[in-house]
Amino acid sequence: MSNFHPSFPEKVLIGILILAGIPFTIHAEKVGSEITLISVYDNYQVDQKLKTAWGFATIIKTPQELILFDTGGNSEILLSNMKKLGIEPSSIKKIVISHIHGDHSGGLEGFLERNSNVTVFILSSFPEAVKNMIIQKGAKFVEISGPARISNSIYTTGQVYGPPEEQSLIIDSKEGLVVITGCAHPGIVNIVKKAKKIMKKDKVYLVVGGFHHPPLSCIKAFKELGVEKVAPSHCTGDLVREAFREKYKENFIEYGVGKTIEIK
Template sequence: MNLRLLAALSFALALSFTAVRAAPPPVQSARVTVLSTMLAGDPLFKGIGEWGFSALVEADGYRLLFDTGLRPQTVLHNASELGLDLSGITDVVLSHNHADHIGGLLTLRREFAKKNPKALSRVHVGRGIFWSRGPGDDGKEENAAIALKAAYEATGGVFIEHDKPEELAPGVWLTGPIARTHPEKNYGTAGKVLTATGWTEDTIPEDIALVLDTTRGLVVLTGCGHAGAINTLAHARRTIRDTPIDAAIGGLHLLTGNDETLAWTSTQLRTLEVRRLLAAHCTGLEATYRLRERGGFTRATATVAAVGASYDSAKGLNSLVLAR
């Protein structure tokens, strides 16, 4: 191939890449409804709170389930009481291997497959979710995702492992591995994981987030934010679109954060132009209020998530009664 042709092809590829990144964000309408977290916030809704996280994500008609809570029946029960039918959903995203995010998957798959064989039949995960975490005190494998994999695949479901950003539907992105540019350690330090090079500290390497690229900005969902709350949000802007974040939703693992950590995180939220915060699960109640105060939010734009609470791209946050 001559140099002139090679240069022309390289220029064309560069233009193509630029055009893709400059295209208008494809998601016009987005909605996220919390199905598992610690609080059940509406006296007219008899939901179940638990230590876990799950959310229904809707983007221009495309629907997926992000995480599945801890107990087998929680998300199934809460979805039913909210009047949400999950049987038409094919895709599930599991943010990482911990039991409080994967516990409902098998029950949900078995239940909704009775109505639709394709229901919840495709699960997207980050590379490393099935790596051994070693035996616990009872001698059994610490990583519950390993046993879940075999049981889930026996139902006809499939796991898809991701090691880079992937677009599941127009404007609906998985982050892939999250660059840990800031020294956030949003995980325990006692765990070990077996990698290709041997045992090492378990930093939850498979931790992934979901990003909706909407006309109002990015919407970022995290299970626990083990890769770092700010690392995750910055990664979304760097890899998906460099635009303000209309909403950060989910667990941020700040419940044990000290004053210095919360002050720094609040400053970074301002820098990243985060407009709304629906803080669930392991974010922590006091931590959420500190972020609201120091991050420039109001009661309308930053709140503790409850079961049934929601984000709507046209209406903002609906925090229900208890968390207002």
């Protein structure tokens, strides 16, 4: 049984997933499984033992696997933070890159030198040089255009124009939708609206990631969209982040490197 009704052609999705070698079922067997988000790269800091740098990377831990969403700008910092958190690079089998900017994709090459036994979900608009690099390192890639399933209960919005093109992740959790953004160049409010539309669900439990210094009016738009919790970091901007903290009170989550969020 599934309440996921894809609003995109099934054939395209099947094509993408066969390419990735992922066992495909349109009926998610376990909608709403327990998921943990771990920030491994951010310019905001939660754990003083970890290094900060401009960029974003978050690990999504599901009961089945670990997915790395973005790689930050520097693989040494990424790998050092992961080591301090006790996360083996070899435990990652999938990497999703939100967009081409260096503070999200810069750590990819160095990561693949440590572990190339991964599938990288990139955008079809990415330069050939990036695709060639992934192959050269011995990894596989999947080109994302429209919305697609990445893992059990984890989906991509598909590429949405900013500029540049960007994809965000959607987790279909028991608590509601969780939207994870890299830089949110297409607009954070647009991305949340798109996530709701793709999943045909109304409850947004959490929005986390870089919000790309939106206007303060986005807080009101979030409330109207029914966003329950927020964890803005990376490129949100201090002013907007503090305004979110003030308005969301106990539903504001301080996100930054070393932070863990458990979603039941």
